[in-house]
Amino acid sequence: MTTLAVDRTVDVNEAFAGERARQLDAVDRRRADLQARLDAGTLVALGDGRYRVNDPGSWDNGEIWIQNGSGLVVPQHGLDLSTGRAALYSAVPAWHQLGTVIEGGTTDVETVLKAGGIDFAVEKFPVLFRTPDGQLHELDDQRVTVRRDTNAGLGVVGNRYEVVQNRDIFAFLQALVGRDDVIWETAGALRGGRRVFVTMRLPDTIVIDPAGIADVVAPFLAAFNSHDGLTGYETVVTPWRVLCGNTERFALRDAKARWSTPHVGDPLLRIRQAEQTLRLSRSYYESYAAEQEMLLRTELAIDAYLEVVADVWAPPGEDESDRAKGSYRRFTDQMVHRFEANADKLGRNAYAAERAITEHLDWGRGVRPPKSMTEQAWRATQALEGDQDGRKTTAHRRLLTLVRR
Template sequence: MSTSSQPADVNAAFAAERSEQLQAAAARRADFDSRIADGKLVPLGDGRFRINDPGSWDNGEILIERGDGQVLPQHGLDTSLGQAALYSSVPAWHQLGNVVPGGTSDVDEVLTLGGIDYDVLRRPVEFRNSLDSPHLQLPEHFVTARSDTGAGLGVVGSKYEVLQNRDAFAFLQDLVDRYDVVWESAGAVRGGRRVFISMRLPDTVTIDAGGVADQIIPFVVALNSHDGSSPFQIVVTPWRPVCRNTERFALRDANSRWGVRHTRNARDRIEEARRTLGLSVKYFDEFAAEEEALARTELALADFHQVVDELWQPPTEDASVRTRNSHRRRVDELTDLYTENTTRLGTTAYAAERAITEYADWKQAIRPTGSLRGNNLAARATAVLEGSNDDLKSRAHRQLLTLTRRS
């Protein structure tokens, strides 16, 4: 009797689960249709939609419909092998890639899971003057190509030396002089032409002036290009986990970025990289001291607006209406960000720096080009890593520091 009832129980459970799935799909579809009807999702064709919601962090980003009302952001990750080329120690915002909770120290595992376990080959550039003419080689020029897919990555000169993906891991290990590091993330973008690797440093910076207890976690990120477009770079970049805000150390007398061209001696310049990046206890102590000073400095809204005007020159009276409106929107967005940050950090120069950093990284207008065209979020993430706004954030940091010395 028990065996005869088993199928009924299984079928009932399956029916209930299926019903829940259908209800969830219907709810997603209803929400999706509602967002379109409200103008918060603007159809762009080919299953792509632009978010039109000024109150949302995702305003202006592009989403792709996956069916049943499911939409995912464009991520910009390489998908040459059929899945997103990403390894991470924590789930990514786009729910893609291979996640190893807590991370791993195994370089081979990270290379495989991150979709970057390929070598880069250097082959002569060949051409023909006509379809029936023999192949000729272009002197002093080479094509870089992936060993796994055979896809071409770029055209480089005779002095260009490939820095393999595995070599980038070895460089980071040598840089911090540790070989048991836990890798935080690794992957490829732009069809494998660019690769990124990150590790977390053991030193956590805590800004506790006024009891804000704001933790800043420093990471070291390696950026490697295989198309000749940029040098091999190392970036020291703190990630604040309480918000989606990446910011860069902005000390007056220290750099947070080091790069070397793809030449034969690239792997031999560890000491130079250490000196340039300032990877030392003194470096982190100086950074913490400056941020503590900002956290102790009261900053009225009028003073914040003055800092904004020094960073972004206000338009003249004869400027176009479009220019004046653009400046007003910028000031309004910065003011809103400052107000949001003051709820936890107080009306301080530290809150002002956070607001300006958030605006520079996630709000400032951006025009993606090339393979990132139409993909604002990937373009912003790339700009953050590549330091496109470093100068602006450093100027803001220096300007706010002058306010800490007011009598």
């Protein structure tokens, strides 16, 4: 049977959970580190015990962290706490140790709805306003969405807006994969219930080189629904198991396929289009696995590997400074070390080369701007140089040109 996932060597979910566990266990170190990070600019104080992470090479970049009662600064998970408990169900323990964990998961939708804190309905009500003369009027073309368990207002929407109930998400995903015995991975709510997510693991899995390295590629199907009118209903195929606001961001960022629909008409009737998108994503992963196996069979000398590295990161020109040239030499030395480490496990082939480049993009990039540049200039430079996904694509396509078909 074939299947979809992230390989065993670098599983993003395990890596993220492990990093979070190390962060949360090292309380004393984190307290001592706070001022150092503020001084370095990798943590920016926002006031009221809130901080924004400015660390482009880390999992945390862009997150908002908060200072708890013990003075420890911890990641803000963003889960809905409006009912007094974290709105999260998970088949595996979450890094923030919140929510309800049912080891191994469950197929029962009612259990997931309740455990995930999303067993509430949403209704639309008129938007009323009072004029200075004390008269109450209705805004004709607007409605307010309200969660009925707490009667909290979630957002103001247009007349044509149609609510997609949380319960509908499960039926939609079951119909999408054509089975009703789905084991649900996660489900929960963010921002007071304004945003809801459900994650399932796709029933198919792809194994690269089953008789050899046996790397498993097994993505998740994640659905996101909003009740505030800001976004539509969206389904993505992604390597991330959504557990909080941070992993929601990663899941959307790293999506391999996506399908979305606005909250107008009857969103849940558009399954045919979504099924086509899912089939395309399966084809993508099958094609991806075939390409990876070709890379695995392609021997690669170190000089050829460095040529690929130079295609992804252009070396400094002859007229550039000795400092820039020295920095690039140190960078290529690091890239050689990454290649050798992967080659020890996988052989001296193009697959090991791609692994080395991907590892650097995911884990080894710099975390702060040079002293000579402002943050704004650094961000502009990063944007001009292209994001990590673009570099991964460049490396993958370049390595495929070396394959003997």
